[in-house]
Amino acid sequence: MSALLPRLGFIGIGLMGDPLSRRLAKAGHPLVLYNRTRAKADAVAAETGAWVADSVAQLAAQVDVVITCVANTEVLRELMLGAEGVIANARPGGAIIDLTSADPAATRELAQLAAESGLSWVDAPVSGGVAGAEAGSLAIMCGGDRAHVDAARTILQPLASRITHMGPVGAGQVTKLCNQLLVACNTAAIAEMVALAESSGVDAGLLPEALAGGFADSTPFRMLVPRMAERDFKAPSWHLRTLLKDVDMATAQGYRQASATPMAALAAQLMRSRLARGEGESDPATLIRLYRDDAQRS
Structure with a gap:
């Protein structure tokens, strides 16, 4: 990543993703959004100046860091895998930060596939609910290599009052x-x-x-x-x-x-x-x- 703020891709504009993506945009990050229901992403973009991608592949190819905040492990797998998924289309040397509450075993599997494509992975599920997301006071528990978590910490800081490195990939989950x-x-x-x-x-x-x-x-x-x-x-x-x-x-x-x-x-x-x-x-x-x-x- 350069000294400038990295360009972020945010996937999942739901109850939590909406306020979190807004806070990242307010922090000055160039932001690309994707949501299966496009109208939710359009609403955030209209107020923040973010750009809305037409597909996961399009988003992944244009950003330095992909952040996911989706409903469950199955949706996360769908986003990551396949010819149109994040892993196949992200820039080499890029990073994935997953805010989803997902299965630890599946997280480790996906992180290994990401690593084989030259991508780092930090699992960073959150606690604090919508109120915490709006206030930027979430507790975030991270799993991943220390260097990757330290890099993620600088991005996640506007969202949290506490970010804790819990251990290797999967430990956050x-x-x-x-x-x-x-x-x-x-x-x-x-x-x-x-x-x-x-x-x-x-x-x-x-x-x-x-x-x-x-x-x-x-x-x-x-x-x-x-x-x-x-x-x-x-x-x-x-x-x-x-x-x-x-x-x-x-x-x-x-x-x-x-x-x-x-x-x-x-x-x-x-x-x-x-x-x-x-x-x-x-x-x-x-x-x-x-x-x-x-x-x-x-």
């Missing part, structure tokens, strides 16, 4: 799965707690104030309890299906490593029961319905 395992189990326990409070005649909406600063306090607690108490599951800043996807990957990683994940497996089954009721796009706070709304209707 494992760390994110650990994060999501804890979030999912916490969400399930919070739903039980709110249900217990309500069934005992306690106003659950007062719980965040009552428990603030104690051992039970946490960011998920402060976010989820009001939504559960109000049964407010619309316009979520994160989706049940996304959390379930990550917890399923965490349990799969546990299976590979012979590391037991019984709490994560239970949380996944509880979330899957809501998914079966068509609530995949709802806030994970919908788990309260397992204990209160559904029980009251039965």
Whole structure:
């Protein structure tokens, strides 16, 4: 990379990709965008001066660094592989920074294929949600060679309050799965707690104030309890299906490593029961319905 800011390609203008790409443009990076639904990329381009590519191949051929922030491992594979994919079309010596929450084993496989084509790879999944993306206060956990992570750090700085090198390629993804395992189990326990409070005649909406600063306090607690108490599951800043996807990957990683994940497996089954009721796009706070709304209707 030159002393000038590298030209970035950003693939995936979704809930997270929209504010992240805007922050990178605001930081002064020349930016090329691609999204399967072009209108989302066009909206960012209209406000930032970024250019919108017609294809993944076109984007990859024009930038120094490709940043991906897509829905899941399967979409990531599709973007990277094949004659029209990133790996086949990126400039030799270029870099890939993947912000997707993806499977660690697949990440290592794709990174090896990228290396064979002269491309570096840093897996850099994020935590902090849409609010963190908008504020530039995400926690980013990175896997890759130290030199590659250091180079990625200079690019990712406008997005994060904390960037941690966790180890070789795949280590960032494992760390994110650990994060999501804890979030999912916490969400399930919070739903039980709110249900217990309500069934005992306690106003659950007062719980965040009552428990603030104690051992039970946490960011998920402060976010989820009001939504559960109000049964407010619309316009979520994160989706049940996304959390379930990550917890399923965490349990799969546990299976590979012979590391037991019984709490994560239970949380996944509880979330899957809501998914079966068509609530995949709802806030994970919908788990309260397992204990209160559904029980009251039965």
